[in-house]
Amino acid sequence: MSDQTTVEFALGGTMAGKPFSAKEGLPFSRFAEFNNEVQQFVIGSDAKTVLRDVQVQIDEGSYLLRVIIPAGLLASLNADADKIAHFGALADVDRKRADVVLHWQERTKMDASLTYAVRSPSNAFRPFIVTGKSNFRREEKAQWVTVERYLVGEITDWGGAQSVNVHVRLRNSKDVVIVTADEDQIRKQRENLVYHKAIVHVKAKENPTTGELQDYRLIELSAYGPKVEESRLQQLFAKGAKAWANVPDAGDWVEKLRGGADA
Amino acid sequence: MPDGALLDTSFLITFADPTRKHHAVARQYFDYFVEQGVPMFLSTIVASEFHLGQPVTDLPLDALIVLPFNLSDAIRSAELDFREHKGVRPMCRGRRSRMISNCSDKPRRTKSRTS
Numbered sequence: 001m002s003d004q005t006t007v008e009f010a011l012g013g014t015m016a017g018k019p020f021s022a023k024e025g026l027p028f029s030r031f032a033e034f035n036n037e038v039q040q041f042v043i044g045s046d047a048k049t050v051l052r053d054v055q056v057q058i059d060e061g062s063y064l065l066r067v068i069i070p071a072g073l074l075a076s077l078n079a080d081a082d083k084i085a086h087f088g089a090l091a092d093v094d095r096k097r098a099d100v101v102l103h104w105q106e107r108t109k110m111d112a113s114l115t116y117a118v119r120s121p122s123n124a125f126r127p128f129i130v131t132g133k134s135n136f137r138r139e140e141k142a143q144w145v146t147v148e149r150y151l152v153g154e155i156t157d158w159g160g161a162q163s164v165n166v167h168v169r170l171r172n173s174k175d176v177v178i179v180t181a182d183e184d185q186i187r188k189q190r191e192n193l194v195y196h197k198a199i200v201h202v203k204a205k206e207n208p209t210t211g212e213l214q215d216y217r218l219i220e221l222s223a224y225g226p227k228v229e230e231s232r233l234q235q236l237f238a239k240g241a242k243a244w245a246n247v248p249d250a251g252d253w254v255e256k257l258r259g260g261a262d263a
Numbered sequence: 264m265p266d267g268a269l270l271d272t273s274f275l276i277t278f279a280d281p282t283r284k285h286h287a288v289a290r291q292y293f294d295y296f297v298e299q300g301v302p303m304f305l306s307t308i309v310a311s312e313f314h315l316g317q318p319v320t321d322l323p324l325d326a327l328i329v330l331p332f333n334l335s336d337a338i339r340s341a342e343l344d345f346r347e348h349k350g351v352r353p354m355c356r357g358r359r360s361r362m363i364s365n366c367s368d369k370p371r372r373t374k375s376r377t378s
Contacts, residue, residue: 147333152302172266199328208335226297226326236321240279243317250273
C-alpha cells in the first residue's frame with residue numbers, strides 16, 4: 001500500500017474491561033457501525049464513487065482500518081481531515097464527513113472508553129482523535145437573504161386578532177405556509193378567498209445554501225384562475241407575426257442570444 | 264398535476280407568432296395550462312429576451328406569474344452548469360427534457376466533436 005494514498009481509521013474502546021482488538025475481538029455492533037462510518041467518511045457526499053475496488057487492511061492497534069483512498073477522493077478527504085484536526089469546526093467540511101465525526105463524538109459522550117482516530121501515515125494531514133472531551137462543532141453561520149416568491153395554493157385561513165396572517169396550503173402539497181400580513185391587505189380583498197386557489201406574492205428570508213425559507217411577509221394576494229380572452233390572444237398573434245417575421249428559427253435566435261452552443 | 268410550467272423565450276415566440284410551424288402545439292399547451300389551472304411562470308430573464316422582439320406587455324400577463332430572479336436562483340442556475348449541455352438541445356416532445364422551450368422550427372443538427 002502506498003503511504004501517500006493511505007488513511008488509517010482506528011476505533012478504540014473496551015469491552016468487559018478488555019481493550020478492543022482486531023485479533024481479540026470487539027462488540028459486533030461497534031465493528032459494523034465503524035466499518036459503515038469509515039465508508040461514509042471516505043466517500044463523503046460523492047455519491048458517484050464506488051468503493052468496489054478499494055483495498056483495506058485490518059490491523060492491531062485497537063481496531064484499525066487502513067484504507068487506500070481512490071485518487072478522486074484523496075484531495076477532498078485530506079483537506080477535510082486537516083480542517084477537522086486544525087480548527088475543530090465542521091462548517092466547511094463535507095456534510096457527510098461532518099455527520100460521521102458528530103456521530104463519533106456523540107457516542108464518546110455516552111461511552112468514555114471509546115476513541116476514534118483518523119491519521120495519515122504520510123502526514124498528508126494532521127491526525128485528529130475524537131474522545132469524550134472533544135468539542136467538534138458545526139457552527140454554520142446561516143446567511144438569510146431577502147427574496148420574493150410567488151406561492152400558489154389554497155387559502156385555508158386569513159385574518160386574526162392578535163397577529164394578522166394568511167395560511168396557504170401549497171399546491172400539490174400538504175404543507176401550510178403562514179404569511180404575515182397587515183389588516184389593510186386583508187380588508188381590501190373584495191372576494192373571500194378562503195378555500196380558493198390563490199397566488200400569494202411574498203417576501204421571505206432564504207438561506208441560499210439550504211433553500212430554507214422563513215419569515216414570510218405578504219406583498220400581494222390574488223385569486224388564481226387564469227382566464228384569457230380570445231380577442232386578446234388574436235391581438236397578440238397579429239402583432240407577433242410581424243414582430244418575429246425576421247426570426248426564422250426561434251430556437252437558434254435564443255441560442256445565439258445566450259451565447260451560442262460554442263460560447 | 265404539474266406544479267407549474269416555466270415558459271421559455273422560444274416557446275413564447277412560437278406561441279405569439281401564428282406563422283410558426285409549431286404554433287398550434289404551443290397554443291395547445293397554453294390552453295391546456297389555462298384549462299387545468301396549471302400555473303404558468305414567466306421569468307424576468309425570459310421577459311427581457313422576448314421584449315427584444317416584441318413588447319412583453321403584448322403577452323396575457325394576467326395569466327402568467329412573473330418569477331423574480333433571486334440570489335438562490337443565480338446559485339442554482341450556475342450549479343446546473345449548462346456547459347455540459349452545449350450542443351444538446353432539449354427536445355419538444357422527447358423524454359430527455361421536460362422543457363417545452365426550444366421547439367425549433369427545423370431539425371437540430373447535433374454537433375460531434377473530436378479531440
